[in-house]
Amino acid sequence: MTSHGKFRSSSGKGSRRSSVKKIVTDPKERQRLVENILKPFILEDSVYDKVCDVMLDNFNKGLGKDTNADARVKMFPTYVRSVPNGTEEGNFLALDLGGTNFRVLLINLNGQEVDMESKIYLIPQHIMLGTGVQLFDHIADCIYKFMKEHKLENKKLPLGFTFSFPCKQLGLAEAHLTTWTKGFKCEGVEGKDIVTLLHDAIKRKGDMHVECLAVINDTVGALMSCAHSDRQCGIGLILGTGTNACYIERLENVELWDADYEEPKQVIINTEWGALGDNGDLDFLITEYDKHVDKHSINAGKQIYEKMISGMYMGEIVRLVLEKLRKNGLLFNGKGSEELSTRGRFYTKYVSEIESDVDESDFKSTKQVFDELNLTDYTDQDCRIALHVCSLVSKRAAYLASAGIATLLNKMERKDVSVAVDGSLYRFHPHFHDLMVEKIQKLIKPGLRFKLMLSHDGSGKGAALVAAVANRLKEEALQKNSED
Numbered sequence: 001m002t003s004h005g006k007f008r009s010s011s012g013k014g015s016r017r018s019s020v021k022k023i024v025t026d027p028k029e030r031q032r033l034v035e036n037i038l039k040p041f042i043l044e045d046s047v048y049d050k051v052c053d054v055m056l057d058n059f060n061k062g063l064g065k066d067t068n069a070d071a072r073v074k075m076f077p078t079y080v081r082s083v084p085n086g087t088e089e090g091n092f093l094a095l096d097l098g099g100t101n102f103r104v105l106l107i108n109l110n111g112q113e114v115d116m117e118s119k120i121y122l123i124p125q126h127i128m129l130g131t132g133v134q135l136f137d138h139i140a141d142c143i144y145k146f147m148k149e150h151k152l153e154n155k156k157l158p159l160g161f162t163f164s165f166p167c168k169q170l171g172l173a174e175a176h177l178t179t180w181t182k183g184f185k186c187e188g189v190e191g192k193d194i195v196t197l198l199h200d201a202i203k204r205k206g207d208m209h210v211e212c213l214a215v216i217n218d219t220v221g222a223l224m225s226c227a228h229s230d231r232q233c234g235i236g237l238i239l240g241t242g243t244n245a246c247y248i249e250r251l252e253n254v255e256l257w258d259a260d261y262e263e264p265k266q267v268i269i270n271t272e273w274g275a276l277g278d279n280g281d282l283d284f285l286i287t288e289y290d291k292h293v294d295k296h297s298i299n300a301g302k303q304i305y306e307k308m309i310s311g312m313y314m315g316e317i318v319r320l321v322l323e324k325l326r327k328n329g330l331l332f333n334g335k336g337s338e339e340l341s342t343r344g345r346f347y348t349k350y351v352s353e354i355e356s357d358v359d360e361s362d363f364k365s366t367k368q369v370f371d372e373l374n375l376t377d378y379t380d381q382d383c384r385i386a387l388h389v390c391s392l393v394s395k396r397a398a399y400l401a402s403a404g405i406a407t408l409l410n411k412m413e414r415k416d417v418s419v420a421v422d423g424s425l426y427r428f429h430p431h432f433h434d435l436m437v438e439k440i441q442k443l444i445k446p447g448l449r450f451k452l453m454l455s456h457d458g459s460g461k462g463a464a465l466v467a468a469v470a471n472r473l474k475e476e477a478l479q480k481n482s483e484d
């Protein structure tokens, strides 16, 4: 797993032992004080019920004509109306931007068979925080290199773009970025159409015959990719650098729907649920650590729910708790390290690694993480406490995400729904799946059934599938025009 969430600055260094209170040696007293500090992460069932209520209220506000303007959870209609039927075919390019990496993919669809070749390109920090022109020129450069390497220079290829940020779509191939999330902040892109920016950059680069036919969110990619083989699939969920979900909604519930009402009378809604809580709706459960993470992020006040759940932030929450315990004389004999006091240096992958230590007697992974962080003064009891911190923070994240999924399942009221899940957090955390299954089960209405399925490479395959459908429609329209 790549390391998520490198924050940009480091916090005050060098205060390693000076600020430490008395070291607590009595085991019982130590346990009592540790539990006290960790209490805010242990939430009663009623708190998760309340999260479901708040989530539903926010979903409805986002869907409502008169309430959408002020809604934080935007519930964007995606213009993706039908799931694939397995007859899609041809060669497609796909782009995947929005996680830890940028990828270009070449995908061959042939019924149920899907062949993919892909290459990862790095987006350097200065581009993530630079201008939109720089970002899209870089993307065009990468496409160019990829096409050259795959001897596709003179081919005319349709392209699907998985762009995993909140976009107001005006059609399948028109998507205006509303606000950057996660680690991106490129000037001059918010409010603009992503497809125009991409096409302009491709034109500037010259010598490429690429047309972007569809922009999709990664949640939609996950859903489409699973739906290709599982007709019950109705929800796409990402638990990676960020978190978000999409689902299939009946058109009659989408008050802002402005296109046709032809069959199928449904559309995929990109909820952008990461923004839940941006108006204070989650203040009843927010901790001092969540506030700290938010305050020091590049989008303070935004994506509050996302910051309690996803991979970009989870490691940092754990780090803050460990630091608090240390400063209270409850960990590492009060001695930290420059690494442990550096913002963003405790990666979310460490949480997964520490929690994979099932055999308490050796704590192999936990000790390895401590060594990587240059911590020298630790005992098995410190390992036990660190494991406990990680498991409470990740359990809260899994339960919060479960509240979101349960709300969607309850709202959809379909008897059987498969949820397509992707993202590094879900993929690599040893217990996230089980924690979610257990909690969702508790929160859904009796009689509803669900499955959480790992979606493989939805961002690539999903974009190709949507582009394939768009391409077919385009060719049918051209054919019709020439016949008229």
Ligand code: GLC
Pocket: 098, 099, 163, 164, 165, 166, 181, 182, 217, 218, 219, 238, 240, 241, 242, 243, 244, 245, 272, 274, 306
């Ligand atoms: C952020 C983005 C959203 C994306 C999610 C997962 O929440 O705003 O569009 O789906 O991250 O990548």
